[in-house]
Amino acid sequence: MSEFExxxxxxxxxxxxTELTLCQLRIQNDRRWPWLVMVPQRAGMTEIFELSPEEQALLSAEVNKVATALKTVTGATKINVGALGNIVRQLHVHVIARFEGDPNWPGPIWGFGQAEPYGESQKQDFLNKLVEALS
Structure with a gap:
């Protein structure tokens, strides 16, 4: 079995x-939307159904925990959760906070405009609140 990469x-x-039990939790470097990416640390996975039933349950629990924390920290109108993978095949789940009036509300974020990177202090402030909400 190959190693996760x-x-x-x-x-x-x-x-x-941070690393959760199953997933790496990552922040997308685009301040237009609080956008998290969860990557199950399992080699060669492209689909949720390829995970064992136990890993599927753990993924669901981790996604729910992260989505709840993101909603708490941002007060978002809607939390979008999706596992698309048409371009990046590695299994990953997007957890995105959306707000009425955000740059492409209510349309999808994919392919819309150019990413706007976080300033370091802005990103760190957001992550501190997120990590606190996760604990």
Whole structure:
């Protein structure tokens, strides 16, 4: 069995927040939306159904925990959760806070405009609140 290796595109576009039991929790470097990416640390996985039933349950629990923390920290109108993977095949789940009036509300965020990187202090402030909400 091969070892888990993070897809280079995910590594390039996000930063590690913490490691959960199953997933790496990462923040997408785009301040337009509080956007988290969860990557199950299992080699060769592209689909949720490829995980064992126990891992599927753990993924669901971790996604719910992260989504709840994101909603608490941001007060978002809606939390979007999706596992698309058409371009980046490695199994990963997006957890995104959306607000009425955000840059593409209510449309999808994919392919909309250009990413706007966080300032370091802005990102750190958000992550401190998120990590506190997760604990």
């Amino acid at each position: 993070l897809d280079g595109r995910i590594a390039r576009d996000s930063d590690l927040v």
